[in-house]
Amino acid sequence: RSVKVYAAVDLGASSGRVMVGRVGPDTLELAEAHRFVNRPVRVPEGLRWDVLALYGGVLDGLRAAGAHCGGELDSVGIDSWAVDYGLLDADGALLGNPVHYRDARTEGVAEKVWASVPAAELYAATGLQYAPFNTLYQLTAARETRQLASAERLLLIPDLLTYWLTGEAGTELTNASTTQLIDPRTRGWAHEIARRLDIDLGLFAPLRRPGDPAGVLRAEVLEETGLTGPVPVTTVGSHDTASAVAAVPAVDERFAYICTGTWSLAGLELDAPVLSEESRAANFTNELGLDGTVRYLRNIMGLWLLQECVRAWGNPDLGTLLRAAGEAPGLRSVVDAGDAAFLAPGRMPERIAEACRVSGQPVPETPGEITRCILDSLALAHRRAVADAQRLAGHPVDAVHIVGGGTRNALLCQLTADACGLPVVAGPAEAAALGNVLVQARAHGLVGDRTDMRRLLARTQPLTRYEPSGDPAAWRAAETRLTEAR
Numbered sequence: 001r002s003v004k005v006y007a008a009v010d011l012g013a014s015s016g017r018v019m020v021g022r023v024g025p026d027t028l029e030l031a032e033a034h035r036f037v038n039r040p041v042r043v044p045e046g047l048r049w050d051v052l053a054l055y056g057g058v059l060d061g062l063r064a065a066g067a068h069c070g071g072e073l074d075s076v077g078i079d080s081w082a083v084d085y086g087l088l089d090a091d092g093a094l095l096g097n098p099v100h101y102r103d104a105r106t107e108g109v110a111e112k113v114w115a116s117v118p119a120a121e122l123y124a125a126t127g128l129q130y131a132p133f134n135t136l137y138q139l140t141a142a143r144e145t146r147q148l149a150s151a152e153r154l155l156l157i158p159d160l161l162t163y164w165l166t167g168e169a170g171t172e173l174t175n176a177s178t179t180q181l182i183d184p185r186t187r188g189w190a191h192e193i194a195r196r197l198d199i200d201l202g203l204f205a206p207l208r209r210p211g212d213p214a215g216v217l218r219a220e221v222l223e224e225t226g227l228t229g230p231v232p233v234t235t236v237g238s239h240d241t242a243s244a245v246a247a248v249p250a251v252d253e254r255f256a257y258i259c260t261g262t263w264s265l266a267g268l269e270l271d272a273p274v275l276s277e278e279s280r281a282a283n284f285t286n287e288l289g290l291d292g293t294v295r296y297l298r299n300i301m302g303l304w305l306l307q308e309c310v311r312a313w314g315n316p317d318l319g320t321l322l323r324a325a326g327e328a329p330g331l332r333s334v335v336d337a338g339d340a341a342f343l344a345p346g347r348m349p350e351r352i353a354e355a356c357r358v359s360g361q362p363v364p365e366t367p368g369e370i371t372r373c374i375l376d377s378l379a380l381a382h383r384r385a386v387a388d389a390q391r392l393a394g395h396p397v398d399a400v401h402i403v404g405g406g407t408r409n410a411l412l413c414q415l416t417a418d419a420c421g422l423p424v425v426a427g428p429a430e431a432a433a434l435g436n437v438l439v440q441a442r443a444h445g446l447v448g449d450r451t452d453m454r455r456l457l458a459r460t461q462p463l464t465r466y467e468p469s470g471d472p473a474a475w476r477a478a479e480t481r482l483t484e485a486r
């Protein structure tokens with residue numbers, strides 16, 4: 001067959017999906033085989049992922065994917081959000097439900113870590129922006145627990161699911177780079193940091209890289225999904241953002257990207273990390289991408305702000321809400337969409353109103369006004385990240401690519417073009433799944449290097465272009481207002 005069929009398992013914070021990708025020399029088609037909710041559960045000990053439900057969704061999805069190709073899948077790849085993990089005992093059994101990165105256990109932990117390794121030293125060695133949920137802080141928070149004491153293995157979420165599917169344990173590098181235990185210069189473990197923080201790197205399985213084989217589906221999995229074996233599992237950029245960046249359809253190197261979804265991850269693809277003190281102060285991260293590239297980016301709260309409001313409002317129609325936001329006056333009030341104060345779930349409309357009140361701005365009242373405040377604030381955060389990244393890395397850009405779920409939000413794309421003063425190319429929406437599929441196809445010799453992958457995307461995927469419009473002075477003024485309010 002000149003066209004091969006790959007299944008991409010792509011797990012997001014609110015839903016999981018299994019997509020079927022068909023790839024050939026001039027073909028790149030993606031179809032959704034199965035989508036399921038990912039609902040974190042609050043139990044007395046805290047906020048947890050329902051990882052068995054996720055695995056069940058993956059199996060259902062693989063069965064559905066098989067229905068697209070007569071049970072003959074050429075390979076499977078898995079990506080998910082970053083930083084979280086499951087612990088296994090010596091028998092390989094899962095010890096408890098993986099803790100959600102929004103769980104409160106990491107509150108106040110950073111100060112303890114920095115008492116052993118000062119924040120500046122930590123940045124110079126790992127290149128990761130401060131986020132309370134980085135695995136390093138989670139492991140420090142868990143230090144005294146019996147669960148960690150009895151653990152023999154730590155598997156990041158996509159690695160855990162791969163282990164259940166194949167029986168083989170590994171640690172995928174792009175996702176490992178979000179633990180804050182990897183040195184972005186050597187692309188290997190940061191042994192000295194781990195030693196000083198008393199973190200046992202022996203818990204991690206050996207590193208593997210996108211494109212490496214990760215085993216074959218176990219006989220029981222074949223039986224349960226009706227697939228015809230052998231079905232290889234291929235290591236992809238298992239951090240969803242790494243897969244999404246791989247699927248940015250850029251035609252040259254002068255681009256910035258914004259991966260939009262629950263988060264906005266805005267930045268550049270570089271050959272080497274930027275580890276300056278200025279970069280640390282600007283809270284930029286150096287995660288790893290395909291082929292040893294560096295994803296130099298900032299985490300911005302993203303559409304989480306809107307998702308949480310929509311949940312609080314009882315799930316009104318999104319189209320109607322966005323129309324109301326489009327009609328509401330622009331740049332009336334803005335909040336800092338990078339502020340960790342918005343990390344935890346709950347009471348989001350009130351928290352946004354409060355942030356406007358304390359910074360002396362008009363308080364948005366209707367859902368339309370609050371939505372406009374969120375989208376203006378996100379666009380402003382995108383503007384700052386794109387400008388700061390160019391300056392700090394000395395890497396100028398001519399265009400901003402928006403990929404991921406936010407590409408479906410035309411108002412957000414236009415506001416981002418206006419705020420950045422640059423053309424925005426929006427699409428593909430399913431970037432993580434496409435990056436996942438393309439890395440599998442590349443491992444099987446169907447596409448060439450990263451540039452070939454991007455060319456194939458640019459040729460085959462529908463993209464929308466937004467030209468900057470509006471008043472640049474209004475965005476400058478809003479930025480000043482926000483800086484002064486901090």
Ligand code: LFR
Nearest residue numbers: 080081082083240241263265
């Ligand atoms: C996006 C993402 C971000 C990561 C956050 C938490 O889905 O993977 O890149 O910072 O989730 O894991």
